[in-house]
Amino acid sequence: xxxxxxxxxxSRTLPEGASAADLAAEIGPGLAKAAVAARVRRPARxxxxxxxxxxxxxxxxxxxxxxxxxxxxxxxxxxxxxxxxDVLRHSAAHLMADAIxxxxxxxxxxxxxxxxxxxxxxxxxxxxxxxxxxxxxxxxEMGRIAGRAHPFERCEVRExxxxxxxxxxxxxxxxxxxxxxxxxxxxxxxxEGLTLYRHGDFVDLCxxxxxxxTGWLKHTRLTSVSGAYWRADAERERLVRVYGTAFFSKAxxxxxxxxxxxxxxxxxxxxxERLDLFHxxxxxxxxxxxxxxxxxxxxxxxxxxxxxxxxxxxxxxxxPVILSESLWHTSGHYENYxxxxxxxxxxxxxxxxxxxxxxxxxxxxxxxVKPMNCPGHLLVYRSRARxxxxxxxxxxxxxxxHRRELSGVRHGLFRVQAFTQDDAHHFCTPEQxxxxxxxxxxxxREVYALFELDDVRVELSTRPEKSIGSDAIWxxxxxxxxxxxxxxxxxxxxxxxxxxxxxxKIDFHIRDALKRSWQCGTIQLDFSMPERFxxxxxxxxxxxxxxxxxxxxxYGSVERFMGILIEHFAARFPLWLAPVQVLVIPVSAKHVExxxxxxxxxxxxxxxxxxxxxxxxxxxxxREASLQKIPYAxxxxxxxxxxxxxxxxxxxxxxxxxxxxxxxLERIAEERSPGL
Numbered sequence: 001x002x003x004x005x006x007x008x009x010x011s012r013t014l015p016e017g018a019s020a021a022d023l024a025a026e027i028g029p030g031l032a033k034a035a036v037a038a039r040v041r042r043p044a045r046x047x048x049x050x051x052x053x054x055x056x057x058x059x060x061x062x063x064x065x066x067x068x069x070x071x072x073x074x075x076x077x078x079x080x081x082x083x084x085x086d087v088l089r090h091s092a093a094h095l096m097a098d099a100i101x102x103x104x105x106x107x108x109x110x111x112x113x114x115x116x117x118x119x120x121x122x123x124x125x126x127x128x129x130x131x132x133x134x135x136x137x138x139x140x141e142m143g144r145i146a147g148r149a150h151p152f153e154r155c156e157v158r159e160x161x162x163x164x165x166x167x168x169x170x171x172x173x174x175x176x177x178x179x180x181x182x183x184x185x186x187x188x189x190x191x192e193g194l195t196l197y198r199h200g201d202f203v204d205l206c207x208x209x210x211x212x213x214t215g216w217l218k219h220t221r222l223t224s225v226s227g228a229y230w231r232a233d234a235e236r237e238r239l240v241r242v243y244g245t246a247f248f249s250k251a252x253x254x255x256x257x258x259x260x261x262x263x264x265x266x267x268x269x270x271x272x273e274r275l276d277l278f279h280x281x282x283x284x285x286x287x288x289x290x291x292x293x294x295x296x297x298x299x300x301x302x303x304x305x306x307x308x309x310x311x312x313x314x315x316x317x318x319x320p321v322i323l324s325e326s327l328w329h330t331s332g333h334y335e336n337y338x339x340x341x342x343x344x345x346x347x348x349x350x351x352x353x354x355x356x357x358x359x360x361x362x363x364x365x366x367x368x369v370k371p372m373n374c375p376g377h378l379l380v381y382r383s384r385a386r387x388x389x390x391x392x393x394x395x396x397x398x399x400x401x402h403r404r405e406l407s408g409v410r411h412g413l414f415r416v417q418a419f420t421q422d423d424a425h426h427f428c429t430p431e432q433x434x435x436x437x438x439x440x441x442x443x444x445r446e447v448y449a450l451f452e453l454d455d456v457r458v459e460l461s462t463r464p465e466k467s468i469g470s471d472a473i474w475x476x477x478x479x480x481x482x483x484x485x486x487x488x489x490x491x492x493x494x495x496x497x498x499x500x501x502x503x504x505k506i507d508f509h510i511r512d513a514l515k516r517s518w519q520c521g522t523i524q525l526d527f528s529m530p531e532r533f534x535x536x537x538x539x540x541x542x543x544x545x546x547x548x549x550x551x552x553x554x555y556g557s558v559e560r561f562m563g564i565l566i567e568h569f570a571a572r573f574p575l576w577l578a579p580v581q582v583l584v585i586p587v588s589a590k591h592v593e594x595x596x597x598x599x600x601x602x603x604x605x606x607x608x609x610x611x612x613x614x615x616x617x618x619x620x621x622x623r624e625a626s627l628q629k630i631p632y633a634x635x636x637x638x639x640x641x642x643x644x645x646x647x648x649x650x651x652x653x654x655x656x657x658x659x660x661x662x663x664x665l666e667r668i669a670e671e672r673s674p675g676l
Contacts, residue, residue, distance in 0.1 A: 002070035014068065021064035021212070024076045031076055036084040036216070037061050037209050041073040061087065063154055063209040079248040086114050091152060091210040092220045092246035093119040098202040099141035100242070101173055104130065109172075109204065110179040110230060110239060116517070117256070118245030122228050124179060130240050135222040142220055149215030150200040154208055157194035165196050169203040179230060179237075180205055219253040220246040223260065227408055234406060259514050266514070268566035269412040275571055275628055277579070278413070286410045286417035288559060293579035296608065300577055301558050301565075302398050304674065305422050308447060312439065314396040314424060319376030321400060325366040330532055331375045332468040334368075336501040340403045342369040373399035373423040374526075374551055378533045381427055381547075386537040391547065392428035392436055398558070399423045413563030420558040426550035427530070429539075430480075433548055437484035437506070437523060440552055444508050444521045447554050450674055451565060452574075455511035458490055461498035468502055469528035477525045478504045480548075500551070502526045508554075512568040520561060524551040572651065575631045575671035583625045584611040584646075587618050587637030594641040598634060601661045607672075622649065632668070 003013050004023065012026055020038035024031045041059040059073070061083050068074060077084040093112035100107055100123060107130075112121035123130070155165035169180075183205060187194060197206040199214055211217070222244045230236040247253040272278045277294030280287070290298055306316070322344060328334040333341065344367040350356035370376065377395045386393070402418045409415055426436050441458075448456055460481060463474045481504050485492050492506070499505050508521030526549040536544040555561035565573070575581055582602055586595035595611050602609035612621045618635065625633040634646040640658065648656040648664055659667070 002068060004068055004070070005073045007073075007075045017067055019065050019067055020062065020074060020076065023068065023074060024064065027076070031078070034078040035064055035076050036079060036081075036211055037077045037087045038064055038066070039075040039077055039081075039083060040066075040068070042069065043071045061209055063152070064212055065154065066209075085248070087209055088211055088216060088248060089114045089119045089246045090208075091214070092217050092244060093121050094152075094197065094199065094202065094204055094206070094210070095142050095145055095214060095217050095220065096138065096222070096242065096244055097121050097123075097204060098145055098199070099138050100130070101202070102141055103134070103137055104128070105173075107173060108177045108179060111183075112204075115243075118223065118243060120241050120243045122230070122239040122241050124230075124237055124239050130225060130242065132222075132225060139220070139222055143218070145200065146214045146217045146220070148200065149213045151213045152208075152210035153198045154210075155196040155198055155203070157196060160194070165198060165203060166194070168198070168201075169196050169205065172203050216248075217246060219248065219250050220244060221253060221257060229408070234408075259516075263514055263516070263567070266567040266570045267412075268414075268563040271566050271571045272412070272563075275579075277566070280412075285407065286405055286415075288413060288416055288418075294562075296579040297562060297565075297573075297577070298558060300579075301555065301562060302420075302422075304450065305398075305447070305555065308443070309396050309424070312394070312443065314394045317377060317380055317395050317397045319373060319380070319397060319399065320370070321402075322367050322369055323375065325368045327375050328368050331378075331529060332502060332532070333371060333375075336466050336468070337371055340405075341371050342402050342404060344368065369402045370399075371401050371403045373397050373401060373421060374425060374529065374549075375533075377423075377425040378529060378535060378549070382533060382535055386427075386535075386547070388429060388537055388539045388545075391537060392426050392432050394424060394426050396422075396424040413559045413566075416557075416559055419560065421553050422555045422558060424552050426552070427535070427537075427547040428550065429537075429545070430548055433480045433525070433550070434484045434487055436550055437481065438488050440523050440550075441488050441490060441506075444554050448508075448510055448521075451568070451577075453510045453512065453568065455515075457509040457511075457517070458485070458492040459495040459498075459507045459509065460485060460492050461495040461505045461507055463499050463504065464497050464501060466501050467499070468532075473527045474504070477527050481506055481523075481525050500524045500526075502528050503551075505551075510564075512564060513570075514567075518564050520556040520564070521554045522552065522556070525549075526551060571629045573629070573631075574674075575668060576674040578629075578631050579608065580610050580628070580630050581607050581672075582609040582632045582634055583621075583628075583630045584609060585618060585621045585625065585633055585635045586611075586613070587635065589615070591637050591641055595636050598636055598646055598661065602634075605661075605665050607665075625649075626651065631671075632664075634664070 001013050002016055002018065003011050005011050012023060014022060014026060021035065024035040039059050039061050061077065097109050097112055104125065106126055108124040110122040110124060112119060157163045157166045160166050184194065195207055196203050197208060197210055222242060224243045226241045228239045228241040230239055245256060247256060275293065276291050277297065278288045278290045281289065325343065345359065346361040346363050348358050348361050350358055380395060399421050400418060401421055405415055405417050428436050445456065462478055485506065503524050503526040505522050505524040507519050509517045509519050511517055530546050530549045535547055537547055539545045584595050584599045586592050592613060599609055599611040622633055629651060631651045633649045635649065636646050640646055645658045645660050646664065647658050650656050
C-alpha cells in the first residue's frame with residue numbers, strides 16, 4: 001500500500017501502482033468524472049521517467065494515468081484549475097496535427113506548444129499551402145476524431161529500434177521528418193529519455209501531460225494562420241503556423257470568439273488608418289509615420305508622463321541617438337543584444353572611379369545606434385563627482401531607440417524598429433533600494449489608473465541564461481527586489497529565468513477592456529553596469545562606493561502603449577485624451593462665420609477643436625464626427641447664431657441640446673481634467 005497527501009492536508013491509502021485517476025475515484029465518482037490531470041509534488045526523484053516530478057519539491061502536472069508513489073502530495077485538477085486548461089489546449093494541438101495530416105499527407109510536423117489563449121502547431125508543407133479557407137475541413141476532421149474519444153496513451157521509448165510506438169511515430173508523416181529527427185537527436189544528446197503520446201493511429205513526440213481522451217476536445221476552433229521559421233531562424237526552413245484555441249465548454253469558447261471578433265474591430269492598425277492617426281511605408285519598414293491627430297495623442301502621452309515625473313524629483317535628459325560601438329561592449333549590449341542593434345557604416349566614393357562607392361569602409365571609431373538609453377544616463381552620472389547627499393538621483397528621458405526586428409514579428413505599433421521609451425534610471429545607495437521600488441510601484445499604479453487600466457498583475461523575473469555579473473551580485477539583486485515587493489505588500493508571481501541580462505526585474509502586466517494581458521511597466525535592478533562604467537559616490541564615511549542603478553519604464557514604449565490605448569478604448573478616448581475634442585459644424589455656408597467664431601472661442605478655452613467647412617450636408621458631417629469618434633459635435637445654424645449658442649451632441653450621451661459656450665465649458669470641465 002502507499003499513502004499520499006491531499007491539498008487539505010489529509011491523506012489517502014491506495015494500492016501499490018495506483019494512479020491519479022484511482023485516487024480521484026477513491027475520493028468520489030463526481031471528482032473521477034471531472035478530473036483532467038493531477039498536480040504532484042514528489043519528495044524523491046522518479047527514476048522511471050524523465051517527465052516525472054523532480055526531487056527538489058517542485059510540483060509537476062501529470063496525466064491521470066501516471067502511477068503515484070508513497071509520500072506524494074497530489075491535487076486532482078478539474079476544469080476550474082488554470083493548469084487544466086493548458087493541458088486541454090496542449091491535447092488540442094495534437095488533435096489538430098492529427099487532422100491536418102489526414103487532409104495534408106505531405107505535411108511534416110515540427111512543434112506545437114500552448115500559448116496564451118490557445119495553442120499553435122508549426123508545420124512544413126513541401127508543396128501547396130494552408131489557408132483559413134481550409135479551417136472548416138480541418139475542424140470537421142478534428143470533430144470526428146474527438147467524437148471517437150481515443151485515449152491519450154503515454155509511451156516511454158526504451159529501445160528505439162525495437163519499440164513499436166517509435167516505429168509508428170517515425171512513419172506518421174512519411175518517416176523522413178528532419179525536424180522531428182533533429183529534436184530526437186537533441187533529446188538523446190542531453191541523455192534524456194524519449195516519450196511519445198498516442199491517440200488512435202496518431203503518435204507524436206511529447207512530454208505531456210494530456211487529457212484522458214479526445215472526447216474532452218469537442219470545443220476547439222482554429223483562429224489564424226501565419227508564417228514562421230524553424231527555430232525562429234530566418235536562414236532555416238519556412239513553416240506554416242496554425243493557431244487554435246480550446247475550452248471546456250461551448251459557452252466559454254463562444255465568449256472567447258466574441259472577444260476575438262471585438263479585438264478585430266478594435267485593431268489599432270485599422271483604427272489608426274481610419275482615424276488618420278498614423279501609417280507605415282515600405283521604404284521605412286517598422287518605422288511609424290504619425291499624422292497630425294496621431295501626433296497629438298502621442299504628445300499627450302508624453303506630456304502626461306512628464307507632469308507625473310515632475311512631482312517625483314526626476315531630472316529630464318536628452319542623450320545622443322548614436323554612440324561609439326566600444327561603449328556597447330562596455331555595457332554588455334554588444335555581447336547580449338548584437339542581433340537587435342543597428343550599426344553605422346561609412347561609405348566613400350572611390351578616388352579612382354567617381355561613379356563607384358566603397359561600402360563598409362573601416363572606421364577608427366565605429367558607431368552604433370542606441371537600442372537602449374541606459375549607457376547615456378550612466379555617462380551623465382559619471383560626468384561629475386557625486387556624493388551620497390545627491391542620492392537618490394533620478395534621470396528620465398523620452399528617448400528614441402532603434403532595434404532590429406524581423407518582418408515576421410513586426411506588428412503595427414506593438415512591434416516597431418524605432419520607438420520612444422519613457423525611460424528613467426535611479427541611482428541610489430543599497431539602503432535606498434526599498435524606498436525607490438516602493439515609490440515606483442505606487443507611481444505605476446497611478447499611471448495605469450489614469451488610463452482606466454486598473455487590473456494589474458506583477459511578476460518577479462530572475463536571472464536568464466545570458467547574463468552579466470557574478471552569482472553574488474545576482475543573488476543580492478534578486479533578494480533586494482523580493483524584499484521590496486514583500487515590504488510593499490503587493491502580490492506577485494515568480495517568473496524564473498526571464499530577467500534582463502544585467503539584472504532581475506519586476507514586470508507589470510495590465511489587462512485591457514477585453515481582458516487581454518499586456519506587459520508594459522518594468523523595474524530592473526542593476527548592480528553590474530555602474531561597476532562596469534566606473535560609477536561611484538562619496539559616502540558618509542568619506543570613501544568611494546558604487547551606486548545601485550534601477551532601470552524603469554512605465555509605458556514601456558510610447559508607441560506600443562498608444563496602440564494598447566487605441567484598442568482598450570476602441571479609439572473612443574476620454575475627452576482629455578481625444579486628439580480632437582470638439583468638432584464645430586455649420587448647418588450651411590451662411591453660418592460659416594458664426595461657426596468660425598465658436599471655433600475660436602473653444603480654442604481660446606484651450607480645447608482641441610476643429611471646424612468642418614466642407615460643402616456637405618449637415619447630417620453627413622454629424623455622421624463623420626461620429627465615425628471619427630470625436631467626443632462632442634457643436635452644430636450651429638441661424639437660430640444658434642441669433643441666440644449666441646451652440647447645439648451640442650455627445651458621442652456617449654447623445655443630444656445635449658442648445659447651450660451657451662460658457663455653459664458647455666462648465667459642463668465638460670471635469671471631463672477635461674485627467675486628474676494629473
